Amino acid sequence: MLKSEATAAVPLKKSRPLNLNLRFKQFLKQLWSYRMSYFFLAPFVITFTLFVIIPVSLAILLSFTYFNALEFPKWVGWNNYLYLLSQDLIFLKYSLPNTIKFALIVGPGGYIASFILAWLIAQLPNTARTFYALAFYSPSLAAGAAMTAVWVPLLAGDRIGYLNSFLLNLGIIDQPVLWVTDPAFLMGSMIVVTLWASMGVGFLAQLAGVLNVNKELYEAGAIDGISSRLQQIWYITIPSMKPQMLFSAVMAIVNTFKAGLIGGDLSGTFPTPQYAGHVMMSHIKDYADVRFEMGYASAVSVFLLVMMFVANKLSTRLFGTRGDE
């Protein structure tokens, strides 16, 4: 057995230094032997290239140009980025701080809330668990177009608005509050509505993660002196569901940065009153759909992608597992 392996290896070793051409041929042969793999992958790889790789690369290219969708793009170098970070007052005063504020509350806030909820629900008996999981998940089914239709009448600014009427009845407020048109309240409304609809895929991943923690670990932990549920969570549950937590974090980050357009939908005006709900997605929309400065809009979207990427790298640091830890 050993001998045959040795003899088989000899011609290979000899041929290696012969010439590059042969090695290239061998590589092609190897590729050909995996032709079925590539065949299976082809449909996905083609669409992935068309709708992810090419658009993202094009966006990066366009971000260095002036492009008004009519004439051919004109190369302007770093100008778009320079303008964005030094002179675009609306971006620096409203869009960037709003995005960061919105993302910090909805992102980590919603993420921690979904972990706590997932853990709490997992402590319930079976039938009840299904029921509560459904109750928390179903709002995320109404995300998007449906979300606005649901919340606009609830948050309406006159006394017919349901929230206003409820609070007036309780005597908490003495006159109707303009929940979505007053710049002071718009951001708060946006955050609440987004949080309401944020218990989606990530929440389900966390629920499944909590449910799948090896039960023997809890028993072993009890022997080692873990007494409270909080200790159980910190020392057993979280470490054993790190991969699900990371997946959930990635979903939360991406959805948070994408969710910003809700402000315009809620208030019914674009841009939002006094830019109170103006986030980076609205800034992109403003330049792309209203002002037709596609190059600049691309620069803003590339900036947004970089922010998403940095946030994701941070969460990978937190929850990433190294090797087979």
Place this chain on the structure above:
Amino acid sequence: MAVASMPKQSWIKKLTKPFKRNPMNKTDGFQKFLFVLLTLLGIFMIIPLVFLFNHALKPYSELFNYPPNIIVRNPTFQNFIELFSATSSSVVPVTRYLFNSIVVTILTVITVVIVSAMAAYPLSKHNFPGRNALFGLIVLSLMFAPETVQIPNYLVVSNLGIMNTYLGHIMPHLAATVSVFLMKQFVDQVPNELLEAAKMDGAREFTVFLRIVIPMIMPAVATVAILTFQAAWGNTETSRLFMQDEAMKTFPFFLTTFTNGAVNAVARQGAMAAATLILFLPNFFFFLFFQRKVIATMAHSGIK
């Protein structure tokens, strides 16, 4: 109890064991406290949906009543009738939007499931050159939202010549990185020995894929189907960006034309709620139907 019939579900079994001292049919003090807390939170989550359901069934007299009431007193289908009749005389009747949505959603779900399952199998089980690079690229793109780069997307679609066609609705969904990722994590659970045994018996890749891999990853297939359904059914972007022909646009896009003026043009609130309910209910029932499988798949969703 009814609960006794459920332990077939392995994840349910796993849950109940850690707490040996309280068997699953008994509730202790902590659980009672939890019930109260979660019920309060649950009510906050559910109220807007209850409201939507009732709002859609309210007659005119109740829509703008003061004081407003969430629960409907005299339910009627008047709003639905208005939704379908008011638009039947306009350029594009609402049934056309609905038809487009149904066609697009069904085709999208089927193709995304097939394409992502086909991609997941070699990604998980074959050791082809470029595999790690491709998977790395997929995980990387999970961390972006490619939808944010709409302008290049528009350029790609218009150069492909699929503007104003159903393909323009469907193809952007096929680059489904989340679906491929979830499926791949699930195919990882299929034992290699099983695949090798089948190949020893002379089965070809296609047979292995169809007869062994697909049946074993059915929970992931169901999950991807649901998630894709939700994404496609509620999608307004493809209609907004790629469809200039009004007759090719979809139902959720039609809904946004309602909501855009919602604050001022309150008159159509009833019809709007009816349309929203039509959009929401299929999502809800599909999830209700498949939720066990979804949670089973999510257990393998981790990024390592």
